[in-house]
Amino acid sequence: ETGVTQSPTHLIKTRGQQVTLRCSSQSGHNTVSWYQQALGQGPQFIFQYYREEENGRGNFPPRFSGLQFPNYSSELNVNALELDDSALYLCASNGGADRSRGTGTYNEQFFGPGTRLTVL
Amino acid sequence: ELKVEQNPLFLSMQEGKNYTIYCNYSTTSDRLYWYRQDPGKSLESLFVLLSNGAVKQEGRLMASLDTKARLSTLHITAAVHDLSATYFCAVGETSGSRLTFGEGTQLTVNP
Numbered sequence: 001e002t003g004v005t006q007s008p009t010h011l012i013k014t015r016g017q018q019v020t021l022r023c024s025s026q027s028g029h030n031t032v033s034w035y036q037q038a039l040g041q042g043p044q045f046i047f048q049y050y051r052e053e054e055n056g057r058g059n060f061p062p063r064f065s066g067l068q069f070p071n072y073s074s075e076l077n078v079n080a081l082e083l084d085d086s087a088l089y090l091c092a093s094n095g096g097a098d099r100s101r102g103t104g105t106y107n108e109q110f111f112g113p114g115t116r117l118t119v120l
Numbered sequence: 121e122l123k124v125e126q127n128p129l130f131l132s133m134q135e136g137k138n139y140t141i142y143c144n145y146s147t148t149s150d151r152l153y154w155y156r157q158d159p160g161k162s163l164e165s166l167f168v169l170l171s172n173g174a175v176k177q178e179g180r181l182m183a184s185l186d187t188k189a190r191l192s193t194l195h196i197t198a199a200v201h202d203l204s205a206t207y208f209c210a211v212g213e214t215s216g217s218r219l220t221f222g223e224g225t226q227l228t229v230n231p
Contacts, residue, residue, distance in 0.1 A: 031217060042124075042208055042221030043163070056218050090162060094217050108153075109217060111163040 004093050004112035012118045013081050021076040021115045023091030030095065031055070032074040033109060034066060037088040049074055081119045088114045122147050124211050126222035134230055136198050141225045143192040143209035151212035152185050152192045153219065156205045163208065167194075199229045 005024045013019050025032050031050045035043035045058035049068035063079040072093070078085055092109035123146040133139050143152070151170055155163040167176045169185035169192060176183050180203065182195045192209055206226045210219040 033217065033219075035219075035221075042210075042223050043219075045218050045220065048218060058218075092219075108165065108168055109219060110165070111155075113162045116160075 004091060004110050006089075006091050006112040006115050008115060009113065010116045010118075012120065014120050015081055015083060017081050017119075018077065018079045019081060019117060021078075021089050021091075021117070022073065023076070023093075023112055024073045025091075025093035026110050028095065029093035029110075030072050031093060032068055032072065033092045033094075034074070034076045035090040035092065036060070036085075037090060037114075038084075039087070043090055046076065078117075083119050086117060086119045088116050090114045122149070122211060122213070122220045124209060124220050124222040126209055126225050128225060129223055130226050130228075132228045132230060133196075133199050135200055138198065139196050141194040141196075141207055141209075141227075143194070143222055145190050145192075145209075145211045145220075148187070148190075149211045149213070150187065153210040153212065154183050154192070154194055155208045155210065157208065157224070158205050166207075196227075201229050201231060203227060204229045 004026050007022045033048040034046040036046055037043040046060050046064055047057040047066055048055045052068045065077045068074045091112045094109045125144045127142050153168055154166040156166050157163050167183040172187040174185045180197045185192045206224045208221050208224045210221045212219055
């Protein structure tokens with residue numbers, strides 16, 4: 001079973017530029033979520049894609065946008081980069097439909113290694 | 121809006137000692153997750169807690185969930201240096217799979 005992969009691992013951009021981050025979901029997973037983790041903080045939910053449709057969005061401006069492809073891989077695009085966009089961007093995938101296991105159901109998310117974005 | 125609070129945020133402890141990290145959340149949820157993060161790394165799943173009274177243990181770590189009190193705990197027994205990391209709790213929405221994370225507890229275990 002292939003895990004979640006992300007590219008690139010590190011990226012340096014300047015203010016005002018645009019960036020695209022990529023994520024390949026774990027085999028068999030149809031849901032991808034993106035999180036932003038600023039230094040010293042917990043991850044913040046950006047948005048989620050389920051079967052190529054946006055399925056929930058956190059408190060991020062429209063310059064954060066995304067796509068999910070038929071193979072369930074995903075892109076995160078950020079336009080007009082700001083210094084505060086510097087962070088670790090994490091992609092997580094899960095199966096979408098609840099899986100029943102034991103006493104309950106859950107959508108356990110599996111995280112990729114992340115992309116470290118630095119905006120200068 | 122769901123809020124998740126962890127305490128303490130920083131924890132320095134001696135090897136061999138016990139301690140508990142607390143995770144409080146503000147609205148009803150039926151799923152609670154604990155993750156570990158090493159510096160510069162991604163999130164490693166530790167525990168998934170799905171029901172009131174759930175308790176799970178792995179090595180020196182034990183997690184529990186009280187959905188009525190909206191409280192989860194991560195108990196560390198006889199800490200060792202290898203446990204040094206940042207620990208996050210995350211609460212899942214009742215519907216969907218969005219996670220809301222706490223601020224994290226940075227644990228340092230000193231020899």
